[in-house]
Amino acid sequence: MSGHYEGLRSGQLAEAAGVNPQTLRYYERRGLLADPGRTLGGHRLYPPEAVTVLRVIKAAQRLGFTLDEVADLLETARHQRRDAGLAERARAKLDEIDRRIADLAAVRATLREAVAAGCDDLMECARHERCPLPFEDATPRS
Amino acid sequence: MSGHYEGLRSGQLAEAAGVNPQTLRYYERRGLLADPGRTLGGHRLYPPEAVTVLRVIKAAQRLGFTLDEVADLLETARHQRRDAGLAERARAKLDEIDRRIADLAAVRATLREAVAAGCDDLMECARHERCPLPFEDATPRS
């Protein structure tokens, strides 16, 4: 019964989840982590499930969701709403990622052409026509 | 002979190149744009070639080069050095882009699996095993 509390201190949670302790406070401010309980002295005391929440956050980040999107996803999950669950947002994110891949593929093609054409000096290429580099203004496209 | 100067004022150059006038000063600070001449009153006066330089910068950015890399590329071009021309850096950038595409493709595959598996709630998935989402810690891989 040594007067210590149940749960994890911020340092322990940070350690367990592999993040910086400061990041916990940051996530709390951003609404990703619910306000934890406190000891009498005001130190944070997290329930063990917090480790899972952090792992979920990191997994979602790896899938390309921003912290705002993750906060939203968690909020939806907490309130059992069905308005736009993970599946739908995952589909939207898939489209986004497909677009990013397409953009990168276009850039890759251009770079390949530049290498193939033997471009070796940007300014030179810009002057002497017939260089594959896209000097004309960007097509906004969005 | 109305007493006005030859060349472009910053507003004209910005307009011609499709950038914000503030961006010109920013590029100057970053070493991408050489210090232009000045009028007697201290206003910048750019040679017409500056438009080309700006187009080159924008083209290189579109190809995924950072401003520091572009500054380097232009510096190399100006001094006629052969130490690591555009071609070599373009090849390095190609590899970088290939890696980014591969990362995105992996994320895409995971998202597809999650959608296919019918995941609709992050926290639920994290608890009930057999969800394809990568909750285990990231493989650093770099």
Added chain:
DNA sequence: TTGCAAGCGGTACCCAGGTACGGGCTTAGC
């Protein structure tokens, strides 16, 4: 009981690539 690590809140800083603001000058046209 006392010593010291760990945690507290608030604020500032980091990266890139810009953009905005404000007070005061210059320039161009009439």
Added chain:
DNA sequence: GCTAAGCCCGTACCTGGGTACCGCTTGCAA
């Protein structure tokens, strides 16, 4: 000569995802 627009410089702000520093308080064990 006058006026309006344009430009000067310095500085602060923005996004996104954190990280660091500070002086002070708590927790806990020897």
